[in-house]
Amino acid sequence: MDNHLNEEKKYEIKYSKTEYNQMIEVISEAESSNNLVFFIGAGVSISQGYPNWNEYVDKLIKYWTFHLEDLIDEEITTEKEVQRQDMLVLDQLLENRMDKKRKVDLVHHMIRKYTKISGDKVGSTKRFNENVLNFERFYFKDLPVCIEKNEILFHLLNLNATYITTNYDLEIENHFQKYAKKDIEILKDLSEVSSNLKANSVIHLHGSPDGNPDYFISSASSYTNLYYPNDENREVLRNFKQIIQDKSDPKIIFIGCSMEEDEVLSILRLAHDVEKDQRKEMQYYALLKYDNHLNPQIKEPHHSHFEDYMQTVKGVTVVWYGDEFSDLPKFCERLVTDVSLKREDNISNPESDWRILNGE
Structure with missing residues (x-):
């Protein structure tokens, strides 16, 4: 004792x-x-x-600025290539002073745009769900810790x-x-x-x-x-x-x-x-x-x-x-x-x- x-x-x-x-x-x-x-x-x-919460949101935006192309399948998705203005929208979102949680909503809305399949609402939802956590899987699971x-x-x-x-x-x-x-x-x-x-x-x-x-x-x-x-x-x-x-x-x-x-x-x-x-x-x-x-x-x-x-x-x-x-x-x-x-x-x-x- x-x-x-x-x-x-x-x-x-x-x-x-x-x-x-x-x-x-x-x-x-x-x-x-x-x-x-x-x-x-x-x-x-x-x-x-x-990261803390603010850092997470910033890293999420940066990730999707350069990974929208990963969502495209030319045979099925409505979008066939990444639009430059969409990358600029994400760049601007990074600097915007709006609520961080609202920023995540807007990132997810961008992901929905690039996972949309014409005339297939069910398929679009499935493709969105399969990809919306790509950053989180990479950053919080696959990336080795310090x-x-x-x-x-x-x-x-x-x-x-x-x-x-x-x-x-x-x-x-x-x-x-x-x-x-x-x-x-x-x-x-x-x-x-x-x-x-x-x-x-x-x-x-x-x-x-x-x-x-x-x-x-x-x-x-x-x-x-x-x-x-x-x-x-x-x-x-x-x-x-x-x-x-x-x-x-x-x-x-x-x-x-x-x-x-x-x-x-x-x-x-x-x-x-x-x-x-x-x-x-x-x-x-x-x-x-x-x-x-x-x-x-x-x-x-x-x-x-x-x-x-x-x-x-x-x-x-x-x-x-x-x-x-x-x-x-x-x-x-x-x-x-x-x-x-x-x-x-x-x-x-x-x-x-x-x-x-x-x-x-």
Whole structure:
């Protein structure tokens, strides 16, 4: 045990110590009851060379500027050659200040133009679906990463949990296969949701390169269908709702998420079932970077105000993992160590055994 204690002191918890200790208790209990959910955002994958959202859209536009020709089949497609003005349209789109999600809509509309088959609506749709994720397959699946081992994922996968991600890359499942050696269930998009998910599951909330293009969330219209559905397209929301409702008391930990997108928080609220959730203790934690570069006079009030806002308005407890992104892998290592220690203490604690036997 002394060796474990020495190990855990390698990384010091600088901020949010009370919230951190409470989170360790929550994670330990949630892991043992299949209620632990890690919500993985883009910040986790950036160290391996993957883009943030803005970079993704820019690279998508650049890719299709020079790959429209790949969509043409002179025997069947309406377009027989790439029009120069269409390349210029994409060039201009790159510089335009419109919403990034709307830019994706316009790129997809250009792809539809070059996959259209005269007089064949079904064939046109099929050809579009076969090609619309060409860039994503190349960039997020086929292109080798800069760094093979993601230290954040390497540590987190020691815990039994459901891993929900908005990322298009396949690094969570890759790390499961390379390092964790666990039996896992992979949902490439929300069309594949089924009941009774395994304890170790990877769910691509926004889809993946090998998933169903209809469930790939990147454009303004696809975001609307997922996060603000009307009566005609509630299937995606129902599928996500099932993931949350299958857990008795979900505990969700956001990692690598800026928490600036209200869509993510809105879908978690929409996934609630009012009657069922009255008997649940759903809790949310967000691991965020402490801004230690602010003016000393406002640094603490700023963070305190933000914490209070997130807790009061969003229902999320903020835990500051450090003041540099490089602190996050070390924080995750410490977190996993402390949860493991807590697990060992619970196993060796007679009072805990008595409570388990008595169903408490």
